[in-house]
Amino acid sequence: MIRQVARQRYLIDFTLASMMRRKVKNVVLFGVYFLIVFVLASVMLFGSAIRREAALLLANAPEVTVQKLVMGRHDMISGEHLEALSAIRGVRRAEGRLWGYLFDRGNGANYTMMVPPASDTTHAVGPGEAIVGSGIDRVKTIGRNEYLFLIAPSGRFFKFTVKERLPEGSGLVAADLVLISEADYRALFDLPDGVYTDLALSIRNEKEVATILGKAAKAVPNSRFVTRSSIARTYESIFTWREGVLLALLGAAILSFAILAFDKASGLSAEERREIGILKAVGWETSDVLTSKFWEGALISLGAFLIGLIAAYAHVFFFQAGLLEPVLKGWAVLYPDFRLTPHIDPLQVTTLAFFTIVPYTAATIIPIWRAAITDPDTVMR
Amino acid sequence: MIELQDVTKVYNEGRQNAFAAIRGVGITVGNDLTAVFKGPSGSGKTTLLTLIGCLARPTSGRVTLNGETISGLPEKFLTEIRRKTFGFVFQRFNLIRGLSARENVMLPAYPLGLDHAALTRRADELLDHLGLGSKGGLSVEHLSGGEAQRVAIARALVNDPEYVIADEPTANLDTKLTAQFLDIVRTLRAEGKTVIMTSHDPRIWQADIVDRVITLEDGLLTADERGAHAA
Amino acid sequence: MSALRRSDVAVGALAAAASLALVAMLHAFVASRTPPASQAVNAALVRDLGLTDLVLFTDARYTRHPSVADLHSAFQDHPMSLDHFPSGSLIAPPRHIFGTGPRFASDEEIPE
Numbered sequence: 001m002i003r004q005v006a007r008q009r010y011l012i013d014f015t016l017a018s019m020m021r022r023k024v025k026n027v028v029l030f031g032v033y034f035l036i037v038f039v040l041a042s043v044m045l046f047g048s049a050i051r052r053e054a055a056l057l058l059a060n061a062p063e064v065t066v067q068k069l070v071m072g073r074h075d076m077i078s079g080e081h082l083e084a085l086s087a088i089r090g091v092r093r094a095e096g097r098l099w100g101y102l103f104d105r106g107n108g109a110n111y112t113m114m115v116p117p118a119s120d121t122t123h124a125v126g127p128g129e130a131i132v133g134s135g136i137d138r139v140k141t142i143g144r145n146e147y148l149f150l151i152a153p154s155g156r157f158f159k160f161t162v163k164e165r166l167p168e169g170s171g172l173v174a175a176d177l178v179l180i181s182e183a184d185y186r187a188l189f190d191l192p193d194g195v196y197t198d199l200a201l202s203i204r205n206e207k208e209v210a211t212i213l214g215k216a217a218k219a220v221p222n223s224r225f226v227t228r229s230s231i232a233r234t235y236e237s238i239f240t241w242r243e244g245v246l247l248a249l250l251g252a253a254i255l256s257f258a259i260l261a262f263d264k265a266s267g268l269s270a271e272e273r274r275e276i277g278i279l280k281a282v283g284w285e286t287s288d289v290l291t292s293k294f295w296e297g298a299l300i301s302l303g304a305f306l307i308g309l310i311a312a313y314a315h316v317f318f319f320q321a322g323l324l325e326p327v328l329k330g331w332a333v334l335y336p337d338f339r340l341t342p343h344i345d346p347l348q349v350t351t352l353a354f355f356t357i358v359p360y361t362a363a364t365i366i367p368i369w370r371a372a373i374t375d376p377d378t379v380m381r
Numbered sequence: 382m383i384e385l386q387d388v389t390k391v392y393n394e395g396r397q398n399a400f401a402a403i404r405g406v407g408i409t410v411g412n413d414l415t416a417v418f419k420g421p422s423g424s425g426k427t428t429l430l431t432l433i434g435c436l437a438r439p440t441s442g443r444v445t446l447n448g449e450t451i452s453g454l455p456e457k458f459l460t461e462i463r464r465k466t467f468g469f470v471f472q473r474f475n476l477i478r479g480l481s482a483r484e485n486v487m488l489p490a491y492p493l494g495l496d497h498a499a500l501t502r503r504a505d506e507l508l509d510h511l512g513l514g515s516k517g518g519l520s521v522e523h524l525s526g527g528e529a530q531r532v533a534i535a536r537a538l539v540n541d542p543e544y545v546i547a548d549e550p551t552a553n554l555d556t557k558l559t560a561q562f563l564d565i566v567r568t569l570r571a572e573g574k575t576v577i578m579t580s581h582d583p584r585i586w587q588a589d590i591v592d593r594v595i596t597l598e599d600g601l602l603t604a605d606e607r608g609a610h611a612a
Numbered sequence: 613m614s615a616l617r618r619s620d621v622a623v624g625a626l627a628a629a630a631s632l633a634l635v636a637m638l639h640a641f642v643a644s645r646t647p648p649a650s651q652a653v654n655a656a657l658v659r660d661l662g663l664t665d666l667v668l669f670t671d672a673r674y675t676r677h678p679s680v681a682d683l684h685s686a687f688q689d690h691p692m693s694l695d696h697f698p699s700g701s702l703i704a705p706p707r708h709i710f711g712t713g714p715r716f717a718s719d720e721e722i723p724e
């Protein structure tokens with residue numbers, strides 16, 4: 001056992017010494033490997049942290065949202081249905097919701113305008129008042145007087161007094177929110193009374209949702225229902241799409257990398273072949289040669305994996321994934337500023353480890369193996 | 382004691398360019414003798430050394446070591462025997478670049494997993510013995526030809542083998558270094574090691590430490606004479 | 613010779629990296645057990661205001677509110693039209709548009 005450890009140490013000594021000879025190549029290799037792992041791990045960690053956060057937060061979303069559809073498009077829904085809906089057994093409350101988007105021509109940002117539900121007393125707003133999300137401040141000067149000026153789609157000016165700002169840490173759910181009163185909302189968007197963006201149902205027992213939906217579908221024709229569980233599912237799949245794309249891309253990168261390594265190694269230089277011959281001639285077994293090569297692959301890929309993972313962790317959870325921001329922002333002017341709760345999915349990390357370490361190490365060993373099993377008599381010449 | 386029984390070696394066997402380098406050789410070497418193989422270029426001297434030293438397997442015939450057949454053994458055992466029994470000094474020295482002289486000497490013992498301090502000490506002793514005490518830490522690219530050969534000799538001795546096999550050991554050396562090499566062989570001989578060499582160089586096969594001179598021609602033994610020492 | 617061997621340095625560095633990675637996992641574990649105060653605040657906001665989505669991309673309806681967006685909002689102008697927004701390519705269409713029933717979320721059965 002102690003012998004084995006000592007043997008491995010000797011083999012690592014040798015591997016490092018021969019790696020030092022190709023210092024530049026190995027440093028570049030390590031760097032490329034590190035970058036691949038870093039990007040991949042950053043995306044994975046970010047994605048899984050977002051999904052977890054979404055699952056936790058959106059567990060509080062409305063159980064059922066009822067939308068009216070006209071020719072496949074979302075349309076305003078009449079409040080007349082509220083009575084029929086709240087009469088369905090199992091429905092605790094049915095409420096009309098008013099929310100929509102306002103594009104700010106001045107700075108190109110999109111705000112989500114919303115009327116807080118009547119049941120929410122903590123965010124009650126009077127006429128001419130507004131509560132703004134944490135991101136609004138960053139894209140719009142609210143000024144010393146705490147006034148928020150908005151131009152309605154009709155071209156009319158609106159002036160709101162900012163009554164309150166939503167807390168700093170709430171960017172992930174409320175960065176672009178502007179809460180205003182119902183009267184102001186209808187005036188801003190020229191909406192008639194009695195119509196709503198959609199209707200939210202709160203339900204007594206989650207198990208009854210299917211039954212209630214059946215009844216509601218009869219009560220409100222031409223409508224679509226979004227349940228809380230379908231919201232959850234939407235967010236379970238968020239980023240997996242992109243992660244898939246990235247994985248495919250980086251998978252291809254790793255593969256070409258492995259091919260490169262393989263190609264390089266299978267066309268082992270005469271010097272390397274000779275070196276293997278010398279080692280065998282002086283008494284190394286094939287397995288000794290392979291083990292020392294294994295260490296070469298492992299030191300690079302395992303080292304790059306570990307350091308890449310650590311760097312990605314720090315990047316995502318301590319530096320707010322700053323390098324991913326340009327990708328995530330897209331065309332958005334208003335981008336939420338949020339801190340994710342650290343979260344590591346062990347399965348994901350294992351997968352990443354497997355796919356980064358194994359192919360490369362194998363690609364370094366296999367070609368050597370071919371050279372290492374031949375008789376070493378050529379070194380005599 | 383190594384015995385070759387009716388050994389042949391055919392390169393590229395079964396192909397168009399097949400070439401029989403050794404064509405039926407029977408010989409016994411060992412027993413503290415210093416033996417030299419001589420013969421014209423291409424006569425098969427190097428090939429015979431690879432067969433004796435278990436670096437290659439014969440195409441037919443058998444090789445025995447102290448009475449045990451070793452020519453048919455699997456690779457793993459052959460390597461182990463090679464490591465324990467033989468030390469090689471190659472014509473081109475074959476030191477590994479990037480490693481220090483000391484590390485090159487230690488190399489054959491790496492797979493044994495010996496205590497690092499003890500192994501380092503042993504390598505330093507060997508180098509010291511060969512007059513390279515101060516060069517242990519130097520990378521082998523910086524050594525002169527004679528120094529490189531002495532490092533190669535130290536490497537051949539690190540596992541304390543019974544046989545030292547040297548192919549054209551003085552081909553790259555001048556007269557003075559050749560004399561120095563013969564001195565080293567003298568010491569080895571005194572320590573009880575069997576030294577087996579090939580050489581084109583009369584200074585080698587006429588040297589007073591040589592017990593036996595074997596002539597090879599066209600893959601066949603043509604003479605087996607006593608050397609200057611035995612005479 | 614007690615000089616540091618190359619293998620010691622390399623294995624040491626690897627061990628250090630491995631323990632740092634372990635620390636990161638531990639950190640993540642502890643952090644997920646003790647969520648920051650903002651999580652409770654956010655959960656309360658979602659509940660009080662009845663929010664349905666996270667603010668990840670504000671550039672289009674179907675990226676700002678993917679879970680309640682129109683069935684075909686991404687293809688509104690033409691069924692084959694390409695997405696205008698980079699983030700649209702980063703987000704999968706909401707699950708329910710793949711569903712069988714036109715009006716229901718994917719696996720809610722249409723009752724009699």
Ligand SMILES: Nc1ncnc2c1ncn2[C@@H]1O[C@H](COP(=O)(O)OP(=O)(O)OP(=O)(O)O)[C@@H](O)[C@H]1O
Nearest residue numbers: 392393400402420421422423424425426427428429
């Ligand atoms: N791998 C090989 N394939 C084909 N022929 C080979 C191979 N190796 C050696 N030979 C041939 O075998 C013959 C014997 O070679 P060997 O190296 O044993 O000769 P040698 O007596 O050592 O010659 P020299 O004195 O020039 O070193 C040569 O004719 C050589 O061309």
Ligand SMILES: [Mg+2]
Nearest residue numbers: 426427428548
């Ligand atoms: Mg020769």
